[in-house]
Amino acid sequence: MVAAATAAAAPAAGAAPADPRPACPQLSRHLPWYGDNRAHLQQVVDERGSCAGRGGRPVAAFDWDNTVTKNDVTDATVSWALRHDRILRPESWRDTSAWLTDAADSALTEACGTDVPVGAPLPTSTRPRCTDEILEIREGGRTMSGAAAFAGHWDHRRTVPQYAWVPQLFAGHTVAELSSYARSARAEALAAPVGATRTLGTHTVPAYVRYYDQQRDLIRTLRRAGFDVYIVSAGSEPVTEVWSRGVGVDARHTIAIRSVLDRHGRITTWNQGCGDVPENRGEAIPYIDGKRCWINQEIYGVEGAAAWERQDRRHRPAVAGGDADTDVTFVGDATGAHLVLNRNKSEVMCRAYDDADGRWVVNPMFIDPLPPKPDPYPCSTSAYNEPDGSRGPVLRDDGSVVPDQEDTVH
Known part of the structure; x- marks a missing residue:
C-alpha cells in the first residue's frame, strides 16, 4: 500500500518540474484601469521583476504631481505658506531668480511692501496683492498687469524659471522648516474634500490633493516584485520627500529640485547641478531633458555631458510614468512601459498616441478626468518644445515626423 501510494504521488513521466520561482506580485483587480492597461503593466512586472x-533590480521612475497624486503638492505648500506668512522678504526680488524682470521686481516690491525687515516674514495672509503677484508669477510667468516676469536665455528643455523659482522663494528657511510646512499642507490637503478650492487674492486654487489608489498599488506591486522605484519631480525636493513617503518611497529614492544650502544650513537661491552643469541659479532642474539627466546621474552614475544623453537599455528605467511634457524624455526612455496620464499636454500625448514601440500606456486621470480634446494634437507642426522656446514637429527616432493625433483616451 505504501508503494502504491508513493507511485501514485510521483509525477507522470515527462511532466515538467515545478517552477521554483515565486509567483509574481499582482496588481489589484479591484482598482479600475482604462482598457487593457492593467494587463500591460502586469506583463512588465512579470517579465522584468524578480x-x-x-x-538585478530593474528601475521604475515616476513623476509626482498629477502622476502619483491629483493636484500639485508644491503648489499646495506654497498656498499654505502664503496663508501662514512663511515667505521671507528678500533684500531684492531680483535676487530670487536670474531671469526675473524689472517689471516683476517692481510689481512684487510694490505689492509686498518694504516695511518688514529683510529676512522677516512677509504678511502675505493680509496682503492679497502680494499673494496675487506671487501666484501669478508662479502659475503663468507674468505679473498681475500681464508683463513678462522672466526674460533672458535658458534652455527650455532643461528648465522653466517659474518652476525653479518656487524653492528660491523659500530661501532663508532650513530644510526642516520647509518640510514642516509641507507636512502641514499635506494634512490640510488630504482632509479637504475632493473638488474643494480656495481663494487666494483673486486666484482660485485647488484646496485638496489625493494619492491615486492605482498608482499607490502599482508602486507597491513594483517594489514587491524587486523594482527600485524612484520619484523624479520638478518640484522642491523637501516637499516631494514628505509626500513620497506615503507610497513607501524614501528620501534616497526621491529626486527633485535640490537647493544649495548656506553654511548655516539654510536654503539659498542656488541649485545643485546635473551632468556638466555645475551649481546654478536654476539652469538645470528635473524638467524635460533635465529629468533624464538627473536619472542618469543619480541612479546610474553617469557623469558629465553624457548624463544628458539616452543610455543603453541596461541603464534606463523599465517602467516610467508621467502626465506632462516635462516628463516626455524620461518616460520615452523606458524599455518596458511608458505610462502617461492624459492631461492634454501636446508633446507627450503625441508620443503616447503614436506608440512607436507598442509600449505606451495611456490612461485618463483617475480623478476628474479631462473631456476629449476637440482638435487633434499638432504633432506634425508645433507640439515639440525646442530648446530656444519655439515650437516644432515631433520626430521619431528615425527622423520621421509624427502625424497629428486624435485624443482617444478619456
Whole structure:
C-alpha cells in the first residue's frame, strides 16, 4: 500500500518540474484601469521583476504631481505658506531668480511692501496683492498687469524659471522648516474634500490633493516584485520627500529640485547641478531633458555631458510614468512601459498616441478626468518644445515626423 501510494504521488513521466520561482506580485483587480492597461503593466512586472528570475533590480521612475497624486503638492505648500506668512522678504526680488524682470521686481516690491525687515516674514495672509503677484508669477510667468516676469536665455528643455523659482522663494528657511510646512499642507490637503478650492487674492486654487489608489498599488506591486522605484519631480525636493513617503518611497529614492544650502544650513537661491552643469541659479532642474539627466546621474552614475544623453537599455528605467511634457524624455526612455496620464499636454500625448514601440500606456486621470480634446494634437507642426522656446514637429527616432493625433483616451 505504501508503494502504491508513493507511485501514485510521483509525477507522470515527462511532466515538467515545478517552477521554483515565486509567483509574481499582482496588481489589484479591484482598482479600475482604462482598457487593457492593467494587463500591460502586469506583463512588465512579470517579465522584468524578480519573479522572472533575471537577477538585478530593474528601475521604475515616476513623476509626482498629477502622476502619483491629483493636484500639485508644491503648489499646495506654497498656498499654505502664503496663508501662514512663511515667505521671507528678500533684500531684492531680483535676487530670487536670474531671469526675473524689472517689471516683476517692481510689481512684487510694490505689492509686498518694504516695511518688514529683510529676512522677516512677509504678511502675505493680509496682503492679497502680494499673494496675487506671487501666484501669478508662479502659475503663468507674468505679473498681475500681464508683463513678462522672466526674460533672458535658458534652455527650455532643461528648465522653466517659474518652476525653479518656487524653492528660491523659500530661501532663508532650513530644510526642516520647509518640510514642516509641507507636512502641514499635506494634512490640510488630504482632509479637504475632493473638488474643494480656495481663494487666494483673486486666484482660485485647488484646496485638496489625493494619492491615486492605482498608482499607490502599482508602486507597491513594483517594489514587491524587486523594482527600485524612484520619484523624479520638478518640484522642491523637501516637499516631494514628505509626500513620497506615503507610497513607501524614501528620501534616497526621491529626486527633485535640490537647493544649495548656506553654511548655516539654510536654503539659498542656488541649485545643485546635473551632468556638466555645475551649481546654478536654476539652469538645470528635473524638467524635460533635465529629468533624464538627473536619472542618469543619480541612479546610474553617469557623469558629465553624457548624463544628458539616452543610455543603453541596461541603464534606463523599465517602467516610467508621467502626465506632462516635462516628463516626455524620461518616460520615452523606458524599455518596458511608458505610462502617461492624459492631461492634454501636446508633446507627450503625441508620443503616447503614436506608440512607436507598442509600449505606451495611456490612461485618463483617475480623478476628474479631462473631456476629449476637440482638435487633434499638432504633432506634425508645433507640439515639440525646442530648446530656444519655439515650437516644432515631433520626430521619431528615425527622423520621421509624427502625424497629428486624435485624443482617444478619456
